[in-house]
Amino acid sequence: MADLAIDDFYAVIPAGGIGSRLWPLSRADAPKFLHDLTGSGQTLLRDTWDRLAPLSGADRIAVVTGRAHRAAVERELPGVPDHNVFLESEPRDSSAAIGLAAAILVRREPDVIIGSFAADHVIRQTRQFDFAVRQAVAVARAGYICTIGIQPSEPSVGFGYIKQSDELIVDDAPEAYMVERFVEKPDLDTAKEYFSDRAYLWNAGMFITRADVLLAELAVNEPELHAGLLELAEAWDDRDRRGPAVDRIWPGLKKIAIDYSVAEPAAEKGRLAVIPGHFDWDDVGDFASLSKLNSSGGRNELAILGEDARVLSDASSGIVVSQTKRVISLIGVRDIVVVDTPDALLVTTSENAQRVKGVVDALKLTGRGDVL
DSSP: OOOSOOTTEEEEEEEOOOOGGGTTTSBTTBOGGGSOOSSSSSOHHHHHHHHHHHHHOGGGEEEEEEGGGHHHHHHHOTTSOGGGEEEESSOOHHHHHHHHHHHHHHHHOTTOEEEEOOTTOEEOOHHHHHHHHHHHHHHHHTTOEEEEEEOOSSOOSSSOEEEEEEEOOOTTOTTOEEEEEEEOOOOHHHHHHHHHOTTEEEEEEEEEEEHHHHHHHHHHHOHHHHHHHHHHHHHHTOHHHHHHHHHHHGGGSOOOOHIIIIIHHHHHTTOEEEEEEOSOEEOOOSHHHHHHHTTTTOTTOEEEEOTTOEEEEESOOEEEEESSOOEEEEESOSSEEEEEETTEEEEEEGGGGGGHHHHHHHHHHTTOGGGO
16 A cells, blocks of 8 residues: 555544543643653654654644644644634533534545544554554545554553454555454453454544544434534534534533444444554553553553653662652652652552552542642
8 A cells, every 4th residue: 555645534633631540740731642652752643643744744733632632632632724723612522523623624624534533542663553554544435434453462451452354455444353342341251352352453442534424423323422523513614603602502512432422333334444553552441551651561660751850769660750860769660650740649559550549539529620
């Protein structure tokens, strides 16, 4: 396949959510996608942009983000055209975010194919990623909704799974398969079964489809949400009408993930396909995954993040994230997680990293919004 930008393709980057399992590093005013979590020297959002620009062209990338993050997003992405920044008044989950982009873009370009890629995921081996997306676009041209699944590297309980079935014959998509079903995050024993069965892939939340096909599926499964998105899109490119329309319509849109509103129903109807992605992928879902990401996966290593981090370690492993100049000393502790910020300190272990979200929920209940 050629390495040129794809003429009928638009990349969509949903940049929302605070990444609550990475609190207190990730906050409402500085969410996960605005951090450098890999040592690349730039944010996850910028990494995502750089990965997608060769596929779509820089002028065909749309970012869906909150009004509060507009300035930060535009600082990170000075090349994004103003008309391709779609602002949400508040988070309404992925169906609303991706559906809004689809509804706006299909009015501008009726045959457009869109691909949705999270702003806060880490992907290496970009040539393999490029190849997978180009195959998915070919599948989308054939009228299918296509996702990219990741071959599991371990029996993870932190991801949903996709079960692939029969091979799908589509020109320029030699690795395409039909999807039999989606599977929610499993327990460990079930994850081990999936890991030993090559038919199961991790659900990485990437969707590539004709915009009109996605909207048609949404119209059947979530008609009220679909109607609201079409009304928004009709007003969107008129600056005088856009703000009032968003304020009136957006807060009433149903919160639902696109997996449930589009992907799972499409799989049941035989309209969902998958391309296996042969590249390293991580959604950086908690501090355990962040530790592995920054220590080459070694269990006996200590990963340290922070420009001014001052860490003394003796026979310790895990991760330290420091945003202060305090000296942090670790002696004989294994799989530790220490996150030190000016107004909050988190200490846990890799095993309990998924429970950090519970702290965030508790702080909301106690009214401690000042540290969120």
